[in-house]
Amino acid sequence: MLLSLLIPSIFSSASSEASEITTLTLYFIIASVGILLTVIGLLIYVSVKFRGKPGDPEPRQFTGNKVVEGVMITIPTLLVGGFFYLTLSTMQTVLPPADGLKPEVVIRGHQFWWEAQYAGKNAVVANEIHLPVGRRILMHIEAADVIHDWWVPELGAKMDAIPGRTNHLWVTIRKPGVYEGACSEFCGAQHAWMRIRVVAQPEAEYQQWVRERQQNAVTPTTASAVAGAAFFNRETCGTCHRIRGTVANGNVGPDLTHFASRQTMLSGMMPNTRENLRRWLQDPQAVKPGAKMPRFIYSKDSINVLVDYLTTLK
Structure with a gap:
């Protein structure tokens, strides 16, 4: 529990999209552990069953067992086909098309900071990006100079920010909080300090925050x-x-x-x-x-x- 508070993780998902990805990841982990244990078990069985004996240095050989061959072909084929289907289904759920739809916010990567421009509003911020809780929003992901990669593990998929191209992400944040992420594509000397800080707020607080960010700078008095x-x-x-x-x-x-x-x-x-x-x-x-x-x-x-x-x- 303490580790999940210190290190952002897909296993402490805070959005619907992240939950879908986590579920698929768990399926892969379960299947991988099952395969690993099966292989280890077979290795132990074969090592014991067919170990060399005094006067019989060559273990008994057998070939042409169609049952064994059928199992070796059928099970991997079913696993690959099943995970192919699950992956496509998750991709469709997490990242459906967004052609012609207006984004809530445009995220733009720079060396070495993030810009957020709230569509239809005169609000532009850097690095600390606020998003609403409880509704699905569309984000456009862009880059101003080189390839960057937006990833907040607790909020779902990562997405490349590519100069001259607009990619998109959907996110439905379920609970308020501060979610940390980082650029996940090496982009230069300060790539490691191109952090992401997302502040998820209830709708009313979020709208108030946007209104405040649309205001001009305060006039200095001192x-x-x-x-x-x-x-x-x-x-x-x-x-x-x-x-x-x-x-x-x-x-x-x-x-x-x-x-x-x-x-x-x-x-x-x-x-x-x-x-x-x-x-x-x-x-x-x-x-x-x-x-x-x-x-x-x-x-x-x-x-x-x-x-x-x-x-x-x-």
Whole structure:
């Protein structure tokens, strides 16, 4: 039980789709264990039954036993045919066609973070992705640069995110909670820290969260935060990052409109605290080598006002 809390697992499924996959996996495990035990049993039987005896170094040979041959052919054929049918049936249940249907959210993989754009709504977030509980939703999976792979084990199937192609996933989350996952396709230096954090909420809470994410960024009020906003807009930050309600309209890096509302930063690499944010702004490559964030040589005072501004973006 404790291990399932620490390590995401398909055996602690939290969605209808994950349950279907878990059931199929258990069938495979049962069949595999049965085959393993049968082979071990036959090896022991043959080793004992046909072991060499004094004066009889060559065990008795027999060939042409049609019953044995029939069993050896029929059972594997039935197993392969049965699992072929079960696999197709599970695929049809978990991943039916979605042609022409509007997704709830578009998930886009970047090196090395995840973007979620809520279809039909002016809500774009990074890394911490909220989804509703109790209804089946459609997600589109895309990539902005290289091949990534979306996988949250407790929520079901994994799906490749491929540049220039839109794949899809269905998910019906049964219970609220926080579900962890990761990119499952090697995508570069920081692949291991391209984590996924899905927050599943009851419908009313989810809709309230979406409405809040559609709002423009709060206007800073303290002198330090105002100075940080001016610095952010004056420098090149806004060419990569977007903060709705300001002149910053970049689409290369994560949307920072509600940055301070996230529990983690850098795709789940560390808690979202002032100290961690300060370390990141001072030297991004020292914190996350290979990340696309360049290092700018800013003074300590400039870093401080930037931190003061970004931490107001609830």
